[in-house]
Amino acid sequence: MQHVVIFSGAGISAESGLKTFRDSDGLWENYKITEVATPEAWDKDPKLVLEFYNMRRKQVLDAKPNTAHLAILELEKKFKVQVVTQNIDDLHERAGSRNVLHLHGEILKARSTKTHLTYLINGHEIKPGELCENGHQLRPDVVWFGEHVPNMDKAEKLCEKADILIVIGTSLNVYPAANLVDCVNNNCKIYLIDPSEVPLWKRKNVTHIKQKASEGLPALIKELLEKF
Numbered sequence: 683m684q685h686v687v688i689f690s691g692a693g694i695s696a697e698s699g700l701k702t703f704r705d706s707d708g709l710w711e712n713y714k715i716t717e718v719a720t721p722e723a724w725d726k727d728p729k730l731v732l733e734f735y736n737m738r739r740k741q742v743l744d745a746k747p748n749t750a751h752l753a754i755l756e757l758e759k760k761f762k763v764q765v766v767t768q769n770i771d772d773l774h775e776r777a778g779s780r781n782v783l784h785l786h787g788e789i790l791k792a793r794s795t796k797t798h799l800t801y802l803i804n805g806h807e808i809k810p811g812e813l814c815e816n817g818h819q820l821r822p823d824v825v826w827f828g829e830h831v832p833n834m835d836k837a838e839k840l841c842e843k844a845d846i847l848i849v850i851g852t853s854l855n856v857y858p859a860a861n862l863v864d865c866v867n868n869n870c871k872i873y874l875i876d877p878s879e880v881p882l883w884k885r886k887n888v889t890h891i892k893q894k895a896s897e898g899l900p901a902l903i904k905e906l907l908e909k910f
């Protein structure tokens with residue numbers, strides 16, 4: 683059975699109503715990364731950081747998977763499918779995808795600032811002074827800029843095995859995540875689904891489907907299911 687890796691970014695959740703980061707009116711137009719998404723920001727003003735992620739957590743719970751998230755299940759009929767996502771929302775899981783690897787963490791989980799144990803908190807708002815079972819402050823279980831990406835090795839191994847890589851809704855601006863497109867073998871077919879130009883180093887076997895996720899992914903999946 684052919685292996686498909688779906689490498690997703692914020693764009694796949696845009697049509698679920700969740701803001702992307704670098705589009706116009708994106709999150710990084712309204713918040714400074716250095717104030718809400720770095721270890722230094724946490725040290726300086728943990729309350730502001732917690733408020734930023736509490737707000738985003740509520741938005742995630744108010745959002746629903748869209749047709750792009752749901753279309754992935756169809757692919758599982760004929761392919762071994764692995765989702766590798768930069769997103770911290772749970773829309774892939776709520777759409778029914780079982781093999782989802784998060785590179786940048788999961789907003790519905792909290793992490794102990796000391797033991798790094800994680801706790802599923804769903805919609806709970808983390809407050810300053812809220813401690814883990816061992817008495818240490820809780821933080822969102824997300825990967826901030828400059829922090830180690832613990833699932834990167836696993837993601838690279840999954841991409842090395844891919845026969846098809848579908849890159850969807852990511853500007854490929856953030857490393858090391860963006861390196862995944864270079865981990866696939868030369869026979870791997872790469873599809874890029876994004877309404878805008880994304881610098882995917884015009885590799886010989888990249889097909890750019892210049893459409894939104896909710897149109898481009900279901901159409902591609904239909905084509906792949908007919909072809910294989």
Ligand code: APR
Binds near residue numbers: 692703850854877895
């Ligand atoms: N369908 C498909 N793609 C879309 C859609 C849509 N409806 N709307 C926007 N896009 C595309 C944009 O054209 C852009 O290429 O999604 C991409 C979003 O890019 P970013 O906002 O940079 O998001 P992403 O690539 O996921 O960011 C990566 O940066 O800030 C960090 O940790 C954060 O995981 C995030 C990482």
